[in-house]
Amino acid sequence: MSLEKGREITISVLKFNPRSKVSKPHFVDYKLEETPGMTLFIALMKIREEYDPDLSFDFVCRAGICGSCGMVVNGKPALACRTLIANYPTGVLQLMPMPAFELIKDLSVNTGKWMDDMSKRVQSWIVTNEETDITKMEERVDPDVADETFELDRCIECGICVASCGTKLMRPDFVGPVGLNRVARFEVDPHDQRTAEDFYELIGDDDGIFGCMSLLACEDHCPKHLPLQNKIAYLRRKLVALR
Amino acid sequence: MKINYCDALVIGGGLAGLRAAVASQKKGLNSIVLSLVPVKRSHSAAAQGGMQASLGNSKMSDGDNEDLHFADTVKGSDWGCDQDVARMFVHTAPKAIRELAGWGVPWTRVREGSREAVINAKKTTITEDADRHGLIMSRDFGGTKKWRTCYTADATGHTMLFGVANEALRQDVDIRDRKEAISLIHENNRCYGAIVRDLITGELEAYVSKGTCIATGGYGRVFKQTTNAVICEGIGAAIALETGVATLGNMEAVQFHPTPIVPSGILLTEGCRGDGGILRDVDGHRFMPDYEPEKKELASRDVVSRRMIEHIRNGKGVPSPYGEHIWLDISILGREHIEKNLRDVQEICQIFNGIDPADEGKKGWAPVLPMQHYSMGGIRTKPTGESQNLNGLFACGEAACWDMHGFNRLGGNSVSETVVAGMIIGNYFADYCLTNDVTIPTATVQKFMDKQDAYLDEILAYNGTEDIFRIKNKMQNLMDNKVGIFRDGTGLAEAVDELEDLLKKTKQINVKSKERVGNPELEEAYRVPRMLKVALCVAKGGRERTESRGAHYREDYLKRDDANWLNRTLTSWPDENDTQPTITYEELDIMTMEMPPAFRGYGAKGMIIENETSAVRQAEVDEITEKMQAEGKDRHEIQDALMPFSLPMNYREKNERAGDK
Numbered sequence: 001m002s003l004e005k006g007r008e009i010t011i012s013v014l015k016f017n018p019r020s021k022v023s024k025p026h027f028v029d030y031k032l033e034e035t036p037g038m039t040l041f042i043a044l045m046k047i048r049e050e051y052d053p054d055l056s057f058d059f060v061c062r063a064g065i066c067g068s069c070g071m072v073v074n075g076k077p078a079l080a081c082r083t084l085i086a087n088y089p090t091g092v093l094q095l096m097p098m099p100a101f102e103l104i105k106d107l108s109v110n111t112g113k114w115m116d117d118m119s120k121r122v123q124s125w126i127v128t129n130e131e132t133d134i135t136k137m138e139e140r141v142d143p144d145v146a147d148e149t150f151e152l153d154r155c156i157e158c159g160i161c162v163a164s165c166g167t168k169l170m171r172p173d174f175v176g177p178v179g180l181n182r183v184a185r186f187e188v189d190p191h192d193q194r195t196a197e198d199f200y201e202l203i204g205d206d207d208g209i210f211g212c213m214s215l216l217a218c219e220d221h222c223p224k225h226l227p228l229q230n231k232i233a234y235l236r237r238k239l240v241a242l243r
Numbered sequence: 244m245k246i247n248y249c250d251a252l253v254i255g256g257g258l259a260g261l262r263a264a265v266a267s268q269k270k271g272l273n274s275i276v277l278s279l280v281p282v283k284r285s286h287s288a289a290a291q292g293g294m295q296a297s298l299g300n301s302k303m304s305d306g307d308n309e310d311l312h313f314a315d316t317v318k319g320s321d322w323g324c325d326q327d328v329a330r331m332f333v334h335t336a337p338k339a340i341r342e343l344a345g346w347g348v349p350w351t352r353v354r355e356g357s358r359e360a361v362i363n364a365k366k367t368t369i370t371e372d373a374d375r376h377g378l379i380m381s382r383d384f385g386g387t388k389k390w391r392t393c394y395t396a397d398a399t400g401h402t403m404l405f406g407v408a409n410e411a412l413r414q415d416v417d418i419r420d421r422k423e424a425i426s427l428i429h430e431n432n433r434c435y436g437a438i439v440r441d442l443i444t445g446e447l448e449a450y451v452s453k454g455t456c457i458a459t460g461g462y463g464r465v466f467k468q469t470t471n472a473v474i475c476e477g478i479g480a481a482i483a484l485e486t487g488v489a490t491l492g493n494m495e496a497v498q499f500h501p502t503p504i505v506p507s508g509i510l511l512t513e514g515c516r517g518d519g520g521i522l523r524d525v526d527g528h529r530f531m532p533d534y535e536p537e538k539k540e541l542a543s544r545d546v547v548s549r550r551m552i553e554h555i556r557n558g559k560g561v562p563s564p565y566g567e568h569i570w571l572d573i574s575i576l577g578r579e580h581i582e583k584n585l586r587d588v589q590e591i592c593q594i595f596n597g598i599d600p601a602d603e604g605k606k607g608w609a610p611v612l613p614m615q616h617y618s619m620g621g622i623r624t625k626p627t628g629e630s631q632n633l634n635g636l637f638a639c640g641e642a643a644c645w646d647m648h649g650f651n652r653l654g655g656n657s658v659s660e661t662v663v664a665g666m667i668i669g670n671y672f673a674d675y676c677l678t679n680d681v682t683i684p685t686a687t688v689q690k691f692m693d694k695q696d697a698y699l700d701e702i703l704a705y706n707g708t709e710d711i712f713r714i715k716n717k718m719q720n721l722m723d724n725k726v727g728i729f730r731d732g733t734g735l736a737e738a739v740d741e742l743e744d745l746l747k748k749t750k751q752i753n754v755k756s757k758e759r760v761g762n763p764e765l766e767e768a769y770r771v772p773r774m775l776k777v778a779l780c781v782a783k784g785g786r787e788r789t790e791s792r793g794a795h796y797r798e799d800y801l802k803r804d805d806a807n808w809l810n811r812t813l814t815s816w817p818d819e820n821d822t823q824p825t826i827t828y829e830e831l832d833i834m835t836m837e838m839p840p841a842f843r844g845y846g847a848k849g850m851i852i853e854n855e856t857s858a859v860r861q862a863e864v865d866e867i868t869e870k871m872q873a874e875g876k877d878r879h880e881i882q883d884a885l886m887p888f889s890l891p892m893n894y895r896e897k898n899e900r901a902g903d904k
């Protein structure tokens with residue numbers, strides 16, 4: 001460990017347990033010493049172990065891969081495990097749970113339930129009439145098309161785009177950038193036999209592709225740098241052409 | 244009491260559990276999957292490098308087949324695996340990957356024409372044939388004869404998990420997340436489901452089912468320095484152990500990975516070395532060829548990890564505030580390659596260490612150090628995936644000791660195992676659920692429920708002076724220091740004693756908040772004692788095993804001892820008041836092996852205490868092979884004569900390959 005003493009930082013957390021009759025939303029400040037390379041994962045674990053064992057939050061991979069740890073950091077939704085404290089010159093970080101999702105407790109929100117519903121709603125799977133014969137050679141896929149599909153398949157369903165989305169806050173049933181990205185992903189996948197008409201059935205309304213107001217925050221905040229706006233614009237042009 | 248009835252209960256929603264649930268759902272069974280977290284967030288998502296399957300599509304994998312994959316797997320296991328299971332596995336892997344392709348996993352594909360690759364630190368040109376264009380591509384990984392690891396850039400686990408999870412949604416599998424199984428319901432050596440705690444409401448519920456399949460992943464978090472997700476605590480294995488009936492196999496077999504980044508422990512995939520990355524010491528010297536002239540950085544993981552520590556001990560480590568480490572250099576692969584194929588690796592280096600690994604020279608080198616990575620041990624099963632002792636309990640994936648990895652797993656064989664075991668075991672599991680009914684009285688279910696209910700109250704009532712987080716930290720440090728990469732009798736004996744002591748101390752804690760809902764400290768308080776039981780199985784199994792095999796390396800017993808230790812460790816916990824596991828052994832029968840024990844081909848030579856039977860069986864194998872070859876029999880017929888194996892469904896059918904004659 002470095003011998004130099006780190007600066008004092010303040011992590012201010014919104015605490016609230018909606019399942020308790022007495023709990024009211026309030027901020028609690030925790031002061032700790034910064035260590036080199038400290039992320040919010042490290043800081044929050046330390047807070048739980050040393051100051052407040054009752055603090056709830058969600059981490060799984062702690063490596064920016066699983067999408068569990070979205071929260072609002074100084075007003076912007078971000079993955080907490082890859083948020084470096086060093087990037088905040090004031091040393092004060094205010095944490096709130098992501099909006100648009102059901103609150104479980106403190107910083108923990110139910111993104112999983114939301115994402116499952118979204119997946120079912122846009123039928124986030126391959127739709128085809130062909131059975132794969134797994135004893136035979138696989139179907140060939142052009143390497144560029146496979147790469148393009150992969151690029152859109154990298155979404156980790158963290159919900160940051162949803163929490164960033166102005167439309168979603170006004171229209172609770174909006175499928176969100178993540179849902180539209182799913183459609184775009186299956187649209188390029190050659191295994192999927194759905195036509196533009198089929199996709200229109202799923203998202204051809206104001207809760208779908210025509211609801212987006214192109215505010216761009218989804219793409220700005222997406223930790224996987226998915227080309228959300230581009231793809232939404234592309235789908236919109238494609239589906240609008242149908243009617 | 245809330246009881247949920249179903250036909251097939253799967254505990255764990257990673258790749259293995261979801262694939263098994265798809266198998267049971269497809270047979271018309273009403274299947275429920277439970278998971279601590281939304282299933283797409285399971286640890287499986289973190290696998291980067293890839294999945295082994297002997298497709299033989301690309302230039303460097305041409306000629307690959309099941310036989311080569313089998314031989315690599317058995318050698319990799321240091322002859323600790325069940326060869327029957329290894330055969331079942333290698334035969335089904337190509338089918339599994341083709342199924343996943345059909346479910347939309349966007350595997351990286353072969354592109355015809357020439358491309359540059361780095362092999363053995365030299366730029367080389369590889370030319371792919373036009374007739375392979377568009378087939379599934381593969382890359383090099385440690386311990387394999389051919390380039391066999393199929394991948395989607397470096398996000399393989401993520402794309403596989405989403406593919407399987409979406410298929411499960413499509414099949415209408417009933418997925419319930421934030422539900423934690425905390426005990427199994429069982430009577431007369433038969434399992435009937437689980438007692439489950441809802442992690443949102445804190446409520447206890449019973450899940451009663453015809454069959455139960457545990458797919459809860461590994462137990463890496465009993466160590467401090469680990470690449471594993473924070474939820475890999477081994478609770479699934481622990482609740483099986485706590486039945487007092489089911490056994491765990493080879494718990495001391497714990498794999499350490501050579502290249503997690505320091506200090507966070509986030510893994511930089513083996514694909515880094517597979518694609519040509521190299522290891523350097525404090526002088527910038529590439530040292531692996533000095534130790535392993537043949538396989539170099541691509542010897543199997545146990546070997547590379549030990550060589551790194553050995554080199555550090557020889558004074559060649561790089562000093563840092565976090566202790567000494569080694570450098571991983573992938574800059575020699577070129578920026579373009581890294582930005583396309585190792586993007587997540589690049590991101591991890593940038594975000595967590597402020598390094599761009601594509602920068603040439605020392606600037607781009609990443610600090611790495613071996614850390615815990617994979618649990619070869621787990622719930623001991625038969626080749627069908629069913630527990631040897633507790634009927635109706637199945638296990639698959641990293642939670643299981645099915646046992647195709649023995650004492651060392653090859654990179655890329657694990658995510659492959661999850662889906663393959665999900666297919667094979669999932670089908671045997673479904674058949675069990677189809678032919679067996681639930682015959683348990685409600686009163687029995689109530690008894691198991693009341694016990695857990697009372698246990699939670701008991702924890703909240705403790706009023707000692709110990710702290711559960713501190714106990715956990717002590718356990719983790721102890722495991723790193725005394726049950727790590729290099730082990731010896733003294734350290735292991737101390738570890739067993741100290742862990743036992745910590746286990747007793749878990750009853751002397753004081754949980755600050757007395758809430759049953761949304762209380763993370765309470766959760767630690769009921770998990771840590773179970774983790775300690777798992778840790779005790781690891782430490783005690785290691786203490787007893789006086790040899791070195793695969794990842795289990797004893798400095799006081801350097802040789803692999805086939806004369807005395809060609810067996811599998813079984814641990815059980817017969818009485819809940821015990822403070823140590825009971826150990827027994829299961830012999831491996833050389834005379835039924837297709838590949839009797841021999842030298843692995845990497846690591847030090849002459850480090851084996853041989854078993855005489857090996858030569859006898861080898862002569863037999865050679866004789867049968869020669870005779871059948873002379874009769875013009877093909878490799879499948881010969882294999883069948885040497886070691887017949889069975890598989891459900893159409894999985895036994897031959898795999899088609901582009902290189903077939």
Ligand SMILES: Cc1cc2nc3c(=O)[nH]c(=O)nc-3n(C[C@H](O)[C@H](O)[C@H](O)COP(=O)(O)OP(=O)(O)OC[C@H]3O[C@@H](n4cnc5c(N)ncnc54)[C@H](O)[C@@H]3O)c2cc1C
Pocket residue numbers: 254255256257258259260277278279280282285286287288289290291292293294295399400422423424425458459460461470471472474475478479510512616617639640641642654655656657658659661
């Ligand atoms: C960083 C990293 C990289 C890796 N890369 C590769 C690779 O490139 N190739 C490869 O072959 N292997 C790789 N592995 C190994 C491989 O990823 C894992 O072995 C494999 O994914 C395990 O899958 P699983 O389905 O068995 O378990 P997991 O994916 O761990 O899933 C476990 C599930 O069980 C649930 N669960 C746990 N306990 C309970 C409980 N008590 N009640 C209810 N649910 C519970 C969890 O919520 C989760 O859904 C890697 C591992 C790591 C750590």
Ligand code: SF4
Pocket residue numbers: 154155156157158159160161162177178181218221222223224225226228
């Ligand atoms: S699109 Fe980006 S921000 Fe939205 S859920 Fe996926 S990864 Fe997260």
Ligand code: FES
Pocket residue numbers: 058059060061062063064065066067068069070079080081082
């Ligand atoms: S914990 Fe997995 S993305 Fe942050």
